[in-house]
Structures are given as structure tokens and as C-alpha cells.
Amino acid sequence: MTIETTAVGTLALIAIMTAVTVATRFGGVFIMSYLRISPRVESFINTMASSVLIAIVVPMAFAGDVGALAALSVTAIMMLVLKKPLPAIGAGIAAAGLVRYLM
Amino acid sequence: MSAASFSYQIQPCKVRQEFVRLFPISLFVVAFGAAFGLAATQKGLEPLQALLMSGAVFAGASQFAAIDMWSGQVSVLPLMAVVFAINSRHLLMGASLYPMLKDLSPGKRYGVLLLLTDANWAVSAQDYQNGRRNLEVILGGGLVLWLAWIVGTWLGVYFGGLLADPQSLGLDMVLGCFLLAMALGGKQKSVRTLTAWAVAAVASLSAWKWLPPHTHVVAGALAGGLVGYFWLEKPAAVEADAGGDSQ
Numbered sequence: 001m002t003i004e005t006t007a008v009g010t011l012a013l014i015a016i017m018t019a020v021t022v023a024t025r026f027g028g029v030f031i032m033s034y035l036r037i038s039p040r041v042e043s044f045i046n047t048m049a050s051s052v053l054i055a056i057v058v059p060m061a062f063a064g065d066v067g068a069l070a071a072l073s074v075t076a077i078m079m080l081v082l083k084k085p086l087p088a089i090g091a092g093i094a095a096a097g098l099v100r101y102l103m
Numbered sequence: 104m105s106a107a108s109f110s111y112q113i114q115p116c117k118v119r120q121e122f123v124r125l126f127p128i129s130l131f132v133v134a135f136g137a138a139f140g141l142a143a144t145q146k147g148l149e150p151l152q153a154l155l156m157s158g159a160v161f162a163g164a165s166q167f168a169a170i171d172m173w174s175g176q177v178s179v180l181p182l183m184a185v186v187f188a189i190n191s192r193h194l195l196m197g198a199s200l201y202p203m204l205k206d207l208s209p210g211k212r213y214g215v216l217l218l219l220t221d222a223n224w225a226v227s228a229q230d231y232q233n234g235r236r237n238l239e240v241i242l243g244g245g246l247v248l249w250l251a252w253i254v255g256t257w258l259g260v261y262f263g264g265l266l267a268d269p270q271s272l273g274l275d276m277v278l279g280c281f282l283l284a285m286a287l288g289g290k291q292k293s294v295r296t297l298t299a300w301a302v303a304a305v306a307s308l309s310a311w312k313w314l315p316p317h318t319h320v321v322a323g324a325l326a327g328g329l330v331g332y333f334w335l336e337k338p339a340a341v342e343a344d345a346g347g348d349s350q
Contacts, residue, residue: 001178001179001180002176002178002179003176003177003179004175005147005173005174005175005176005177007149009177010152011155013169013177013179013182014156014159014160015159016179016183017156017159017160017165017166017169017182017183018159018160020187020190021160021161021162021193023187024187024191024192024193024194024197025190025193025197025216025217026197026213026216027193028195028196028198028199028201029198029200029201029212029213031198032198033201033205037201037202040335041332042202043331043334043335043336044328045199045201045202045328046199046331047295047296047299047328047330047332048195048198048199048325048327048328048331049195049196049199049228049232050228050286050299050327051299051302051303051323051324051330052192052195052320052323052324052327053225053282053285053286054304054307054327055303055304055306055319055320055324055327056192056221056279056307056320057283057286058303058304058307058308058323059307059319061279062308062311063311064276064279067270067273067276068276068279071276071279071280072279072283075283076283079283079288080287083288085281085284085288086127089128089277089280089284092273092276092283092284093131093272093273093276093277093280096273096275096276097271097272097273098273100270100271101271
């Protein structure tokens, strides 16, 4: 099935995208409200929570260019040294810009 | 169900604080929004349509992907599949917040979830790991990010040319650096957490390499979660670490 991108069609497409996205925002919580939460399930959820971040960031480092790699490594080092997010993020972004300017 | 069972009270002053706390990050979101607005108009969307998409969908990566598929006719099922795959991480993020969200009435619970994105979720999840319950950042932080995304889209639609190359400024790395900073911040990581991360990293890389596009986040997160399922934390270690790590 296809929808033509006329004025009405575009509205329909945006509505469909919104519905699918809202379903993902609501779905996890909706399912959880029907699950009995054992300590094991709770442990699964908690470990999964921080693993989401790793699962987003690691392929980003592998797929990215030297600038991306510089950004992530500088952020990691600054974060471990300073333990303050904003300076770490700022330094990471600056590193990406600098490396890309030089290369 | 009695109203008394919903014990979480959203505090308006904390919502405002979190709005301000995520303001610096939202400035970068403006830049991404501008890139999206530019891409959308180049694909033939009207300014209002681009703004409407940003306001209603509010999920950047999936919007870029949809714009990629845009032409005179758009196939509905592939569009739905791509949007779902890219945003399926929200399922896991929402689930991870459930211990807090269950203490909100259903109306507020799902209302707050409308504003769930990577950045405000990461802050809330990190706070929760450190023993602080913070749904205000989903609401207040989500609001500032949503406004920034719309303002950015608007700028991109009308002044897109001004930010022709956000990559050269490193702006494409903002979200990655932010999420990494969130992961590394907070309390000392246990061997258990580090093991889960290693498994998550390997699984997401494998999925990224060999599984269909956009599945790697969910694959990696579930694999990391399995480590937690089989390796339980020692109960005594669950004490709140209220140390000064709140930036």
C-alpha cells in the first residue's frame, strides 16, 4: 500500500508515523504493567537500562570516522577524570570538530 | 484501584529545574532540528508539514529515515517498519522506568511518556541507578527538548543554508557524547555491570554487522539485560549513593 504525498496524504503519513512512535513510547510500560516483577525481572530491567546506552554508542564509534572516535574517547576520558558531563561533552564535540578540521 | 496507590508526586518546581538543566543540551538539538528542517524541505515537504512532523513524531533519527524514503508516493508498511525499528529502543527505555512510572496515575504516566527521548531518559535512568527518583526530567527536560526540536526544524525550513555542514563542527556527535557521559557518570561500576556492558557491546556490534538495519540497539540492550537476569546483584549492595554527582 502506498500513500501519495499530497497535502492530505502527507498528513496521513505523519499521523501513521506518530502512532507508531507513540506505540513504542507507551508499549514497554504497558507490557510491564501486566508482568509480575520478580527480582530477576527487575535485575534484567536495570541491567538492560544501562546496556541501552552502550548498545547505541559502541556501533556509533565503529561506524563513525576518526572525528567520531575522537569525540567519544575524549568524552570518556574527561568523564572519568572530571566526572562532570557538560565539560566532557563539550570537549568531545570540540575534539570531533578539531580532528575533522585537521584531517 | 484507589488513588492513594499512586504515590509519585510530580513537583512543578523540580520540573522547571530539569527544564533548565537540559537547556544546554537542547541548544544542540536546535542544530539537529535545523538539519532536519533543511532535509525535509529539500524533499518537498511544506514548512508547516515539516513542523507538524517534528511536533507530533518528535523522534529525530526516525524522521530523517522517513524523509529518506519520501517521494511522490510513500509505501506505508516499509515506512512503519523503519519508524518502529528505529524507535523500538523506546520500548526498553519505557520499561526501565516502570518502577517509577507505576506510582503515577495512568493518565500522567502515559502523558509523561509522550516526551520520552534518549537524552531525558538517560538522565532519569542514571538518577534512578543512583537512588534518586526523577520523572520530572522526563517532563521538564522533555519539554525543553521538544521545543528545541520544533524551533530547530523551523530554523532549518527557513534558514537551512546557514548550517550547511553541522558535521564539521562535530554537532553530529552531541547525542553520542551525551549518552556516553551518562553511562560513565555516577557510582562506581560493578564487575556485573561491566560484564553486561561487554556483552551488550558485542551483541550490538554483531547485530549492526549481520542483522537487519536498526536492530542493533534492541539486540545489544536485551543481551546486556540477560546478564542481569542470570547474575543477580547482592541485595546488601543496593544502597543509595547520594554523592555529589549531579553535575
